[in-house]
Amino acid sequence: MRSVFRDSREMSIHALFDIAASFSSAALTFICYRWRLKNAASRLDALGLFYALSLVFGAVIGGYFFGTLNLWLGGIHELSRSILGALAGAIAAVEIFKWQRGVNSSTGLIFVPAFCATVIVGRWGCYFEGIDDQTYGTPSTLPWAGDFGDGVLRHPVQLYESFSMLAFFVFAMIMLARRDQWFMRCGFYLLVMFYAGQRFLWEFLKPYATLIGPFNLFHLVCAGLIAYALFMLGKRHERSSS
Numbered sequence: 001m002r003s004v005f006r007d008s009r010e011m012s013i014h015a016l017f018d019i020a021a022s023f024s025s026a027a028l029t030f031i032c033y034r035w036r037l038k039n040a041a042s043r044l045d046a047l048g049l050f051y052a053l054s055l056v057f058g059a060v061i062g063g064y065f066f067g068t069l070n071l072w073l074g075g076i077h078e079l080s081r082s083i084l085g086a087l088a089g090a091i092a093a094v095e096i097f098k099w100q101r102g103v104n105s106s107t108g109l110i111f112v113p114a115f116c117a118t119v120i121v122g123r124w125g126c127y128f129e130g131i132d133d134q135t136y137g138t139p140s141t142l143p144w145a146g147d148f149g150d151g152v153l154r155h156p157v158q159l160y161e162s163f164s165m166l167a168f169f170v171f172a173m174i175m176l177a178r179r180d181q182w183f184m185r186c187g188f189y190l191l192v193m194f195y196a197g198q199r200f201l202w203e204f205l206k207p208y209a210t211l212i213g214p215f216n217l218f219h220l221v222c223a224g225l226i227a228y229a230l231f232m233l234g235k236r237h238e239r240s241s242s
Contacts, residue, residue: 014133017125024121025114032113036176040109040184047097047107054097055090062089070217071134074209080134083119084199087192088221091228106236108188115191116169123162137205155205164198186236193229196222 033041044051066085071078094107126135130149137155139145145153168191175183183190200222208216 014125014129017122017128021118021120021122021125024117028113028117029110032176033110036179037110040107043105043107044110047101047103051094051097051107054093058093059086059090062086062092065089066217066221070208073211073217076134082218083122084196084218084221084225087115087195088225091192091225106185106188106232108191109184112172112187112191113169115195116165116172119165119195120162120169123158127156127158127162135206137202138207140205157202157205160202160205161199165195168194186233189229189232189236192225193233196225196229200226 063081063086067080067082071080126133136148137157140155146156203218210216
């Protein structure tokens with residue numbers, strides 16, 4: 001009974017942080033929309049309902065596919081979801097949609113504050129969930145290492161990710177405050193590159209099954225997202241130079 005009660009309490013804490021992350025994302029999107037992102041949001045109105053459906057469909061499929069596959073590769077046959085997979089799936093679905101509609105402009109800037117808030121707040125829920133969340137790090141002797149329920153001190157990789165995205169969020173707000181035109185054009189791709197880059201590093205501190213050398217499934221997804229971001233940044237640079 002004590003074990004069941006502990007698990008239920010941890011799940012409630014995780015759920016509370018998920019709710020807090022959702023409210024934070026919505027609030028920041030609204031504030032930034034009123035403050036600086038009305039023009040960016042107006043592009044979405046022209047794309048209609050199918051743009052939103054493509055984004056949600058891609059995020060759900062990508063999140064559960066990559067999250068579950070990663071656990072299965074490690075011998076854990078459970079359904080799981082991944083925010084990295086959700087990002088990759090959403091990007092793939094939206095880019096296919098934009099390609100079919102002949103849309104060349106970036107449509108992701110409005111989502112930058114929301115994604116940052118989701119990671120910043122949501123990863124604390126993963127942290128408090130403990131060992132059952134499957135997001136804990138490898139053993140560590142650092143002073144800030146934590147016991148996630150198995151008696152082993154581990155890297156709090158969830159907090160590494162939370163603080164990393166907090167740093168990017170501060171940078172993004174500074175760029176928006178300055179009305180930096182380069183960031184207005186490329187902010188979403190910068191977000192993707194930064195998130196995938198920092199996540200790539202933290203993956204070395206997770207006990208996931210590897211696929212190629214020291215690299216796990218999420219390393220490969222991160223590499224793909226970094227390549228995508230660099231490619232899109234290159235295209236934006238070519239257009240601004242021509």
